[in-house]
Amino acid sequence: EVQLLESGGGLVQPGGSLRLSCAASGFIFSNYDMTWVRQAPGKGPEWVSSISGSTDIIYYADSVKGRFTVSRDNSKNTLFLHMNSLRAEDTAVYYCEWGSRGQSWFGPRGQGTLVTVSS
Amino acid sequence: DVVMTQSPLSLPVTLGQPASISCRSSQSLVSSDGNTYLIWFHQRPGQSPRRLIERVSNRASGVPDRFSGSGSGTDFTLKISRVEAEDVGVYYCMQGTHWPRTFGGGTKVEIK
Numbered sequence: 169e170v171q172l173l174e175s176g177g178g179l180v181q182p183g184g185s186l187r188l189s190c191a192a193s194g195f196i197f198s199n200y201d202m203t204w205v206r207q208a209p210g211k212g213p214e215w216v217s218s219i220s221g222s223t224d225i226i227y228y229a230d231s232v233k234g235r236f237t238v239s240r241d242n243s244k245n246t247l248f249l250h251m252n253s254l255r256a257e258d259t260a261v262y263y264c265e266w267g268s269r270g271q272s273w274f275g276p277r278g279q280g281t282l283v284t285v286s287s
Numbered sequence: 288d289v290v291m292t293q294s295p296l297s298l299p300v301t302l303g304q305p306a307s308i309s310c311r312s313s314q315s316l317v318s319s320d321g322n323t324y325l326i327w328f329h330q331r332p333g334q335s336p337r338r339l340i341e342r343v344s345n346r347a348s349g350v351p352d353r354f355s356g357s358g359s360g361t362d363f364t365l366k367i368s369r370v371e372a373e374d375v376g377v378y379y380c381m382q383g384t385h386w387p388r389t390f391g392g393g394t395k396v397e398i399k
Contacts, residue, residue, distance in 0.1 A: 215388035227386050269383030270326040271341035
């Protein structure tokens with residue numbers, strides 16, 4: 169069974185930084201693209217970033233490009249999202265998902281990790 | 288970017304009656320690998336989204352067969368054959384063919 173457990177969210181001031189982690193299990197982590205998706209309060213989901221299994225292909229949404237960096241540690245089955253220069257509009261629940269085309273996203277899962285950017 | 292347009296925005300339904308949601312994309316969603324990456328998600332109030340349908344018409348594990356997806360190219364439909372109380376919430380379509388991945392604005396289903 170695929171399990172994805174996000175952590176690292178919290179309250180941060182505008183302009184601050186945060187690092188999210190996602191511990192993955194139940195599949196061969198290094199074989200799969202991984203993705204971050206977020207959902208702001210009262211809004212629909214928004215794709216944030218995807219990274220290939222070998223880390224050679226990375227995509228970012230324009231809204232986070234230059235501020236967020238996705239990375240992964242295949243030896244520890246862990247995905248990361250380094251978030252800098254945070255803005256109020258980055259406030260959202262952040263979910264990590266396996267695959268990059270959506271057909272495996274949002275299976276039975278936990279609640280993601282909440283990032284709140286506020287002074 | 289591919290724009291995903293859902294209609295209607297709000298859908299009041301009667302229990303036991305059918306319901307249908309439309310999703311249109313601004314570009315064809317047929318991928319170079321031959322698949323069409325059109326996904327449907329359902330989000331109940333206060334919960335995370337859950338995958339319903341992937342690649343247009345394939346129900347995710349555990350999804351009741353009253354849910355069905357159809358369509359091709361740029362025009363897609365999610366149908367509920369007989370709405371049950373647990374089907375309330377917001378339904379989103381999403382495309383996984385083009386970068387950036389994009390979601391529709393959502394359709395809120397509520398019981399009349």
